[in-house]
Amino acid sequence: MSIIRAAILGASVLAAAALAGCGNNENGANTTTGPAATGAANAGASGKQYTVYMLPKQKGIPYFETCAKGAQQAATELGDVKLTYDGPVDGHADEAAQMLRQWALKDADVIAVSVNDPAVLAPAMKAAQQRGVHVITWDADADPDTRTLFVNQATAEQIGDALVDTLAKDINSSDPKAASGEVAIITATLTAANQNEWMRYMNEELKKYPGLKLVDTQASDDNQTKAKEETESLIKAHPNLKGIWAISSAAFPGAAEGIEQQGKAGKIQVTGLSTPNDMKKYVLNGTVKSVVLWNTKDLGYLTVYTAEAVASGKYHPGDKTIKAGRLGERPIVNGQVLLGDILVFNKDNINNYDF
Amino acid sequence: MQDQTRLETDQGNAIGGGEAIGFQPAFVTPTLAQRVGPFAHEILLALVLVVLMLVAKGQDPRDGPWFVSTGTQQNLLLNVWDLALLSLPMTYIIITGGIDLSVASTMALSGVVMGICFQLWHWPMWVAALMAVLTGGLGGLLNGVFVAKVKIHPLIVTLATYSAYRGLAEGISLELASWYKAKPVYSGFPDWFTSLGQRALLAGPDLRHPHWYALGAAGWLFIVAAIVMGVVLAKTPFGRTLYAIGHNETGARFSGLKVDRDKLIIYTLSGLAAGVACLNNAALNDTAQASMAAGLELDVITAVVLGGTSIFGGRGRIIGTVLGVALIHETREFVSWHFTDDTLRRLVLGVLLIVVVALNALLSRRSTRK
C-alpha cells in the first residue's frame, strides 16, 4: 500500500514538474547574454560584462513582457550586457523590494527598476546605491535621489492628461472641449500607488472639461471578471454614463467586454493603457476607439542602453544626450532620458503595430 | 474537519506528537530509535536544509558573492522576520486545531493606525508604534472572543476578519486621505525607527562587514520569543493545555482545563505578533499602508505545517516551526538567487510543501505499523 502511495506522490510531483518544465523551455532562459561573437559593435575592449537586472512592476503581463523583448534585443546588440529580467508575478511592491535587495547583494552592476510604489522601494534602492550598485528607473519614477537616471516614456502627469484628453475626444470627436456626460474610473486597487498618481493628474486635467462629471471610482483588484461586472453595473446605475477609464491591465479588456455585452459599444467609450495586440480585438470591432500607450519595446530597449551607459561610464553626469542604437541619440532633461511621445492607437493605425 | 481529524491523528500519530500525555513508561530505557523517533520530522527538515546549503555552496563563486556567505545570509534575513514572528503564535493556534487567516490583514490595520497616528496626528513615533501593537492585540482579541466565547469555528471567524480588517485598513486610510488631502500611504518615519528594520544590532564598528552574530532587532526578538514560547509549550501546564485542546477539546474541558481562556490568549498573542511584525515591515520599507503584507497568511501557515505541526491539531513543536521558517526562507531566496524566476519560486515552494508533508505522513504510518 505504502509503495503505491509513494508512487502516486512521486508521479504527481513529476507530472507537475514536467508541466512546469514544458513551460520553462517555451519561456526560454531568463538571462540573455549578448554573444560577443555576433560581432556586436559595442562589446567593450576590456571584455567586461555588465550585469544588469531589470525589474518590472509585475512579471507576466503583456505590457512588461513586450518591454522585456526590447530589452533583450538591446542586450544582444550591445554584447557586454548580461541582462536578467524578473519581477513579482503578483505585483506586490514589498516582494519587488526583496528582489532588489537580493540583486544588490549578488552581482549587480545596474538595477533598472520600474517603480511600483516609490515609498516601499526607496529604502531598498538607497541600500543598493550604498553598496555601489547603479540604480536607474524606467517606466515609473521614484524620488530623484534614489536613482541616477529615469528612462521616461511618460510622466504620471502626461499619462493622466493623455487619458483624459483621449476619452474626451472619443466622446465628442468634433469638439472635445464640449464633451459632456458622466464618466467613471476602474482602477487596479484603491491603494495602488501608480494609479493613484495618475488619477490625481486626471482630476486636475478634468477641470478643463466642465461637461464631464466623474461619478464613481471602482477597484477591479486586477481581476478581469470583476472589472467586467463593475462596468456593467456602472452602466446600469448611471444611465448618462458616457465614458470609462479602465486603468489597469486587467481592467481594460474587462471593461471593453462589459460595454460590448451590454450593447453599448460606440455609445459608451472606454480607454486606458494597453499594448495594441491585447486590445486589437476590441478596437477592430468598434468597442474601443482609442488605446493609449507608448512603444514598450523601445522602452525596454532604451532602458538597457541607458543601463549600459551608466555602468560603463559612457554616461557622465551633465550629459545632454545618450546614444541608444537604433533609436539614435535620445535627449536627457533633468536626469530623465526621454523616449518619445505617447501613442494613441485607433482603428486606422493599430494594425501597424505588433507588440 | 475536526471530527474526522481525530481519526487521522489516531491513525498516524507516531512522530513528533503526543507530548501532552507522556505515555512512555518510566522503567523502560528508550532505544536510540525511540529517542530520535519523535524528532524524525525535524531531522528530515534539517537534512533538507543542509542539502540545500551544500548545493548552494557548490555554485561558482565567480558568479558573485556566495549565497551561503555570512554577509549575504545576514542581509537576506531581513526579508524573513515578518513571517518568522507570525509563525510562532500560529504554531500555538494550529496545535489547538485552530487557524488564523487574518494575521496579514491585522498587520495592515496596525500599520495604517500607526501611520495615521504618526503622520496625520503628529504623535511621537513610539506612541504610534505602541498604538500599532495595541491595534494588533485588539484585533487578535476580537478573533479570540469569537472563537472562544461565541464558539464559531476559527476558520470562519478569521476568514471574515481577513476581509474585515483589510477592509477597515483600506477604508480608514482612504477616507482620511481625502479628509486631510494626503496620500493613503504613510512613510518618512524617523531614522531610529527605520534603522530597527534595516540595520543589524551588535554589528560592530564596520557596517559593511558586521559581526557574524549581528541580526536585526526583529531577529533578536524572534530568537528570544522562540525560546520562551518553545519552553512554555513544552514544559508548562499552559502548553500542555494547548495540546490537550488539539487532541480532544471536549475532554480538555471536562478535565477542568481553562480552554476558553487559553484560546483567548493565543489569538490575542497572534494579533500582538501581527502588530510587532507590522513595525518591522514598516521600518524595513519605511512605509505603512493598507496593502501591507498581502498574502502573507498563507506563507505563515505553510511554514508552520512544513515544520511538522499537524493542521488537525494536537501535534507540533516550536523547533519544527523555526526549521520550517528557515527552510521556506532559504528555498525562496535560493531559487531567486540562482534562477531569478518568480514563477519558479512558487512552483518549488508548492512541490516542497507537498513532498515534505507527504513524506512525514508516509514515515509516520510506517512507524505505526512496526
Add this chain to the structure above:
Amino acid sequence: MTTLDYRSTQQGGGVQGFLWTLAAKREYALALLIVFIVAAVSIKRPSFLAPSNLSDLLVYCTQPAIVSCGVMLVIVTGEIDISVGSMLGLLTAVMGTLVAGKTALVPGFGWPVWAAILATLALGTAIGLINGLLVTLVRVPSIIVTLAMLMILQSITFKIMHRGNITDIPASLQWFGIGDLGSIFGLQANGAPVVPLGKVCIWVMAATLVGTWGLIRFTPLGRRIYAVGSNPHAATLSGVSVARIKLFTFALTGLLVGVATVVTTLGAYDNGIGTGFELLVVTCVVVGGVSISGGVGSVLGVFLGVLLLQIMKPVLIFFGTGANWDKAIQGALILGAVLVDHFASRRQKTGGH
C-alpha cells in the same frame, strides 16, 4: 423547524420572535437578508429590478455557484479545497490555448471547440483526482495539498500565458458564456434568438445546482457523502469506503471547475483569472451554512450564499457609496451572517423544548 405556536409561546411573540425563528434556519436568514438588501436598493433605484439586471446578477453567480457545489461536497466530507481559483486560471489558459487559431496574435493549437471543452473538463477532473489521491492515499491534509496545488497551478498558468492575452476566442465557445439557450444549433434571426430562453450559463448553473441537489437527496452516494462527513468511524463500520467518497468529491470539484471554465463570460483570457476565486467560493459555502467540521450543508443555502456575496458589488454601485469601504462591508456581512445564524440557532436550542 418548529412552527407558529413555538414562536408565540417560547420566543416572547411578535414580529421579533418570528424573525428569530426564521433566522435560525440558515436558508431563511440568508433569503431575508437578500430580500432586505434588494428591497432597500430598489426603493432608491427601481432600475435595479429591471429583468436585464436580474439576469446579469444571475450570470455573475454562475462561476462561483457551479464550483461551490463541488467545494460544498468536499467540505461536507470534512476536507477542503482551496486550489479552485488557480485551477480556474489554469483551465482557462489551457482552453484558450487549445482553441486559439494557429495564426492568431497569440497562436494556439486551433482545436475544434468541442475537443477543447472535453480536454478542459478532463484536465479539471484529472487535477481534482490528483488532489483527491494525495489526500486519501498519501494522507496529506487536504488544506496542505490544495494550498500547494494553488501555488503549483498558478506558476504553470504564468508559464503558459507569458506570450500575452488570448483574444482569439471562437464565437461558438463564447456562446456557452454569453449566448442565449434559444439560439442553440444556430437558431437565430438577425443575431437574436428566435425564442429567447435565457443565458446558457444560467441554465448550466441551474442544472449543476439541481444535479447536486438530486445527488444529495436521491442517491446512496449522496447519503454516503454526508455519512462520511458527520461520522467517519460509523461510515467506515457500515462498509462505506471513506477514501473513495472523498476521491469522488475532489474529482467532481475538478470537473465542475472545468464546467465553470467553459461558461466564462470573458472574451479575452489573461493570467489573472481566478485570483481570489478560492476565497470567494469558500466564503460563499461557509456563509451558505455548510459546516466547516463536515456533515452539514444544503445546495439552497450555498446558492443563497453565492447570491448574497455576488449581488453586494452591484448593490453598492447602485447606491453610489464609493468603493472605499467595500472590503470592510463584505467582511462585516460575512461576520454578520455567521453571527445571526449562530445566535439564532443557539437561541432556539436553549429556548425550545
